[in-house]
Amino acid sequence: MNSNDKAVRLDRRQAMLGLGAATALGASYPLFAQTGPIKVGGSLAITGPLSATALVHKLTGEIYLEELNKRGGLLGRKVEWVLKDDQSKPDVARTLYEQLVTVDKVDLLIGPYATPNILSAMGVAQRYNKLIIHHTFGMPHLAKYEKQFPTWATGVEPARTTSDTLLDFMASMPNPPKRIAIVTSKFAPCLLVANGMREGLKRRGLTELMFLEWDFGNRDFGAIASRLKDAKPDFIYAGVIAMEGMMLLDAMKKIDYKAPPMFHHLPSPGPMVNSPDAQGMLVATIFEEHEPMMSNAGAKEFVPVFNARAKSANLPDNAVDTQAAASYAAWQVLEAGVKGANSIDDNAVAAWLKRNTVASIQGPLRFDGPNNYGSDLTKIKQVQNKDWVVVWPRASAKPGTQYQPS
Numbered sequence: 153m154n155s156n157d158k159a160v161r162l163d164r165r166q167a168m169l170g171l172g173a174a175t176a177l178g179a180s181y182p183l184f185a186q187t188g189p190i191k192v193g194g195s196l197a198i199t200g201p202l203s204a205t206a207l208v209h210k211l212t213g214e215i216y217l218e219e220l221n222k223r224g225g226l227l228g229r230k231v232e233w234v235l236k237d238d239q240s241k242p243d244v245a246r247t248l249y250e251q252l253v254t255v256d257k258v259d260l261l262i263g264p265y266a267t268p269n270i271l272s273a274m275g276v277a278q279r280y281n282k283l284i285i286h287h288t289f290g291m292p293h294l295a296k297y298e299k300q301f302p303t304w305a306t307g308v309e310p311a312r313t314t315s316d317t318l319l320d321f322m323a324s325m326p327n328p329p330k331r332i333a334i335v336t337s338k339f340a341p342c343l344l345v346a347n348g349m350r351e352g353l354k355r356r357g358l359t360e361l362m363f364l365e366w367d368f369g370n371r372d373f374g375a376i377a378s379r380l381k382d383a384k385p386d387f388i389y390a391g392v393i394a395m396e397g398m399m400l401l402d403a404m405k406k407i408d409y410k411a412p413p414m415f416h417h418l419p420s421p422g423p424m425v426n427s428p429d430a431q432g433m434l435v436a437t438i439f440e441e442h443e444p445m446m447s448n449a450g451a452k453e454f455v456p457v458f459n460a461r462a463k464s465a466n467l468p469d470n471a472v473d474t475q476a477a478a479s480y481a482a483w484q485v486l487e488a489g490v491k492g493a494n495s496i497d498d499n500a501v502a503a504w505l506k507r508n509t510v511a512s513i514q515g516p517l518r519f520d521g522p523n524n525y526g527s528d529l530t531k532i533k534q535v536q537n538k539d540w541v542v543v544w545p546r547a548s549a550k551p552g553t554q555y556q557p558s
Contacts, residue, residue: 184225189232190496192486193258195248195273197265200240201369202394204420204468205475206265209287210235211465212479213262215457220483226490238264245269249276259496260285262482266393267291267341274300283498285489287482288475290341290418295523299502301489303481305438305514307528308521310341311348314436317530318415319352321434321544322387326557329386329413331359335376335400336391339368342417346391361385368393373403381409388414395420401429413558415532421475421540422468430535432558437533438514439477440540442550449511454480473533473540481512 194213197206217233225231234256238245245264252258253276261277263270263286270289277284278297285301292308307313322329332353336346343365353360362383364376377400380388388411390400397419404411415434416424424430439445441455455472462470472480488510493500509518518526532544536556542548543555 184221184228184230187229189230190226190260190490191232191234191256191258192260192262193234193249193252193256194262195236195238195245195252195264195269197240197269198237200238202240202266202269204423205394206240207465207467208422208462208475209265209479211461211467212458212476213483215454215461216480216483219453219457220487226487227494227496233262234258238269240266240269242268242272246272246276249273253280253282260486260490260498260501262486263287263289267339281498283489283502285482285486287478291344292523292525295525298524299498301485301502301505301519301524303478303485303512303514303517305478305481305517305527305529307530308523308525310528310530311344312352313528314345314417314530315349315352317528317544318349318389318434318436318532319356319358321532321555322413323356324544325413325555327386329358331361331384331386332389333362333364333380333383333385333387334360334389334391335362335364335366335380336389336417337368337370337393337396338365339391339393342391342393345417346389349389349391370396371399373400374406376400377403377407377409380404380411381407386412388412389417390414391417393418395423397433398423398427398430401427401433405429411558420468421471421473425469425471425535425540426538431537432556433535434543435533435535435540437474437531437540437542438529439472439474440531440533440542440550441472442542444548445513445515445542448513448515450480450484450513454513471540477513481510481514481517484512485510485517 196210197203221230236248261282261284263273265288267290270286274297283299287303289302289304336342397416458472459470489501489505493504505519509516531542531548533540533542541550541553
């Protein structure tokens with residue numbers, strides 16, 4: 153058996169270990185029905201270039217299922233996660249989802265991390281007429297399958313909505329930038345929004361000083377850093393994914409380039425927030441662990457548990473941000489759909505989700521828009537003293553804080 157076939161299964165014994173303190177206090181646990189567990193199948197990039205962020209999703213799912221099974225599971229049955237490593241590769245993800253459906257015979261599907269892998273999984277779900285709930289799909293216009301349900305709450309047109317949110321923020325800055333450099337990965341969701349940013353600059357009469365692209369997987373950012381330094385922009389838009397943001401900042405540091413205000417699209421949150429070189433960096437988000445978002449469904453329960461478990465697991469950051477929240481929301485949607493439909497039938501759960509709004513850690517999620525997308529919940533956060541702080545829109549900003557010029 154190779155590593156792709158090894159399933160990470162959350163059994164009752166694992167859940168009980170995670171709740172040892174509660175057991176010591178005399179807590180009781182449910183007796184599950186004898187009809188066997190409900191199996192939820194999925195993959196994550198446990199290895200490969202996307203693993204730094206995917207491990208956040210793995211821990212989130214483990215925590216959610218422990219708590220779900222503590223509450224009695226779904227329909228009186230324990231829930232088991234059959235999780236496989238897709239190695240950050242879409243073709244591997246496709247093969248694994250085929251295995252999950254045809255060999256493992258899972259009841260429900262939850263998506264992998266990152267758009268290309270989700271697209272592969274979605275194709276398999278469509279082939280077998282299976283519902284799939286996913287958390288990090290960045291190209292909504294490609295989500296044509298009627299039984300796919302996204303929790304990456306950027307609306308159906310992130311190329312416009314994400315860039316408009318950022319441009320609105322930029323206009324509010326003490327010295328609104330006029331000359332903008334755009335550099336981006338060719339990773340599809342990053343390139344999509346970077347091109348949306350280009351169109352946004354035109355609409356607002358701002359100057360696109362330069363536009364540079366690199367191939368996903370690139371590790372040498374020296375030439376890009378030098379071009380940015382020579383161009384002298386007022387603001388840098390960096391369409392990065394995972395560790396690309398940190399590699400770009402490192403290349404800039406090596407040539408003694410102190411950047412102007414700079415936005416990163418999809419960086420690995422832990423390494424960035426903890427780097428002294430990232431002070432003042434701006435990033436898109438949907439959730440951060442402060443008010444008013446801490447009043448969203450499940451936030452007060454999940455955040456302290458994740459904080460402690462992430463610290464124990466030596467993750468780069470133990471805070472809950474948009475990655476963990478989107479993942480947690482996917483499990484909330486799965487639970488709500490099964491309970492609402494009182495069934496694990498894919499068609500019944502899909503029909504219920506299309507008719508109802510789900511209260512989630514990110515806020516209300518609905519699936520009645522084009523391609524099952526609902527509201528855009530995008531916000532802008534900033535690294536402030538090794539902490540993520542939402543600074544835009546003002547209604548979502550951390551109370552008592554504001555944008556800090558770098």
